[in-house]
Amino acid sequence: MKSSLWAFFHLLQIALSNQSSANEDKLDKPWRPVPSGRVSVEQVRRLRWILSATCLVVSFLLGRFVFGASLGVTLYTILYDDLLLRGHLVFRNLCIAAGYLASDIGTLTIMSESSHHPEILDNFSNYICHLLQNRRVGWTG
Numbered sequence: 001m002k003s004s005l006w007a008f009f010h011l012l013q014i015a016l017s018n019q020s021s022a023n024e025d026k027l028d029k030p031w032r033p034v035p036s037g038r039v040s041v042e043q044v045r046r047l048r049w050i051l052s053a054t055c056l057v058v059s060f061l062l063g064r065f066v067f068g069a070s071l072g073v074t075l076y077t078i079l080y081d082d083l084l085l086r087g088h089l090v091f092r093n094l095c096i097a098a099g100y101l102a103s104d105i106g107t108l109t110i111m112s113e114s115s116h117h118p119e120i121l122d123n124f125s126n127y128i129c130h131l132l133q134n135r136r137v138g139w140t141g
Contacts, residue, residue: 002110006106010103016047017081019034052077055070063113065109070102079091
């Protein structure tokens with residue numbers, strides 16, 4: 001249950017960050033709260049930063065690996081949306097991949113600590129290493 005809540009609030013943080021730049025939604029999705037004028041961009045940004053700080057504090061209380069994962073999700077969200085790396089093909093994909101990885105590590109760490117099965121995180125890291133070594137993930141020239 002803790003891991004589900006942790007993942008939900010971090011995904012909400014990402015969704016709010018995405019909505020704080022709603023220019024494209026005015027044309028594509030005018031029924032959403034920001035383009036329709038029900039919520040202001042300033043209100044969304046304020047809620048996003050409050051949620052980001054709350055996620056970091058709660059993650060800090062859950063342990064250093066969870067805090068590191070939360071910091072990673074927050075950092076990659078800032079890089080993607082605020083520093084506009086979403087417009088660059090390579091950096092956009094790196095931010096997305098790193099954000100997914102940080103989110104997965106945080107969720108799996110909480111799951112492994114609450115279920116007293118630390119091998120969950122070990123299996124995940126072994127799987128990632130296996131992918132990188134045997135499947136040759138990455139750019140090929």
